[in-house]
Amino acid sequence: MCTMISNTVGVRGAAKGRPGWFSITKATVGFDHPVNGGLEHAVLLDFSNYDLDAGARIAVELDLASARALVDKLTAAVAAAEAGGFAPDSETWR
Amino acid sequence: MWNSFRTDGQVSIATQIITYPVGGEQIHAYVARPQGEGPFPGVVVVHHMPGWDEFYQEFTERLARHGYLAICPDLYCRFGHGTSDDVTALVRSQGGVHDETVVADCGAALAWLKAQPACSGKVGIIGSCSGGRHAVLVASRVPGFAAVVDLWGGGVIASPDQLSPARPVAPIDLTKDLNAPLLGIFGNDDRSPTPEQVNMHEAELRKLGKRYEFHRYDGAGHGFFYYHTPAYRPEQAMNAWNKIFAFFKEHLQG
Numbered sequence: 510m511c512t513m514i515s516n517t518v519g520v521r522g523a524a525k526g527r528p529g530w531f532s533i534t535k536a537t538v539g540f541d542h543p544v545n546g547g548l549e550h551a552v553l554l555d556f557s558n559y560d561l562d563a564g565a566r567i568a569v570e571l572d573l574a575s576a577r578a579l580v581d582k583l584t585a586a587v588a589a590a591e592a593g594g595f596a597p598d599s600e601t602w603r
Numbered sequence: 604m605w606n607s608f609r610t611d612g613q614v615s616i617a618t619q620i621i622t623y624p625v626g627g628e629q630i631h632a633y634v635a636r637p638q639g640e641g642p643f644p645g646v647v648v649v650h651h652m653p654g655w656d657e658f659y660q661e662f663t664e665r666l667a668r669h670g671y672l673a674i675c676p677d678l679y680c681r682f683g684h685g686t687s688d689d690v691t692a693l694v695r696s697q698g699g700v701h702d703e704t705v706v707a708d709c710g711a712a713l714a715w716l717k718a719q720p721a722c723s724g725k726v727g728i729i730g731s732c733s734g735g736r737h738a739v740l741v742a743s744r745v746p747g748f749a750a751v752v753d754l755w756g757g758g759v760i761a762s763p764d765q766l767s768p769a770r771p772v773a774p775i776d777l778t779k780d781l782n783a784p785l786l787g788i789f790g791n792d793d794r795s796p797t798p799e800q801v802n803m804h805e806a807e808l809r810k811l812g813k814r815y816e817f818h819r820y821d822g823a824g825h826g827f828f829y830y831h832t833p834a835y836r837p838e839q840a841m842n843a844w845n846k847i848f849a850f851f852k853e854h855l856q857g
Contacts, residue, residue, distance in 0.1 A: 510731050510797055512757065513758060513761070513770065515695050515696075521833065523688045524818050535696055537696040541652060541695070542651075542652060542825075542826070544688045549794070549824055549831040549834060553692075555695070555696065556755065559683075559696070563629070563685030563689045563692075564686065566692055566693075569851060580849045
């Protein structure tokens with residue numbers, strides 16, 4: 510890593526790519542060189558399950574403005590779910 | 604110089620994927636060698652953060668075409684195999700490749716080169732991006748290199764909060780132990796390293812009386828050799844490649 514910016518959190522959920530759905534165990538958020546796109550650096554978001562294989566991931570590369578907007582929408586969706594009583598903490602991914 | 608071959612000259616190369624020993628493990632590497640008996644100077648090629656990819660295979664081949672027996676270790680091979688971007692993401696999820704394994708793998712690559720009958724025994728090391736930092740780190744930790752080339756290595760200078768278990772030291776702090784001449788190539792629009800960080804590195808080299816030459820390019824940022832990306836700056840890149848060939852010629856062929 511050139512920037513040394515990378516954070517990983519354990520998650521429970523599922524992701525869908527070309528091979529179909531698979532369970533995911535980690536989300537990694539980095540800021541470094543993207544594989545695609547015209548940016549020197551980008552927010553790199555990986556949802557992965559490396560217990561399956563190195564290719565078991567969904568990769569997203571975003572510019573900073575898009576990442577900020579996504580954070581706002583994630584925060585808003587979680588807040589709305591909590592406010593509406595739709596997602597008690599006891600309900601976790603199975 | 605680039606593209607200065609005689610049309611009736613011998614410029615063929617042979618390439619191969621090999622494994623070589625590091626401790627009790629076998630490390631995966633791409634090797635490119637010039638045609639002929641040699642002896643050829645050697646170069647350890649340190650790939651960048653985006654991994655052991657097609658760019659680095661072609662980079663290794665370019666050095667072989669210019670007369671160097673070149674080996675590019677797959678520094679991520681302990682993590683597993685897949686496409687280079689998938690393996691790189693896996694490495695990123697685990698905090699990056701550890702400096703200690705990079706030093707071990709590149710030190711063993713130096714030993715592998717020196718053991719080859721076709722190698723002259725003079726060996727340099729070159730890398731870009733994280734590989735530039737690693738090249739400086741390895742040359743500061745492992746004796747025996749005759750030349751080191753840092754292409755825009757980010758993180759040679761690091762604040763305490765930027766150090767991590769995988770990167771516990773800032774290579775600038777090992778400058779006193781760097782005993783090979785250093786060529787540095789940088790873009791003035793780069794943000795890692797910034798021009799200010801390049802100046803700080805140069806000041807440390809000068810203070811300690813180290814042999815170095817730094818070249819800074821206007822109109823270029825990070826990764827300006829990468830012809831597969833918009834960062835590519837052909838004029839600056841080809842000028843810098845010729846600086847590399849001249850530097851290796853002076854220190855590895857003299």
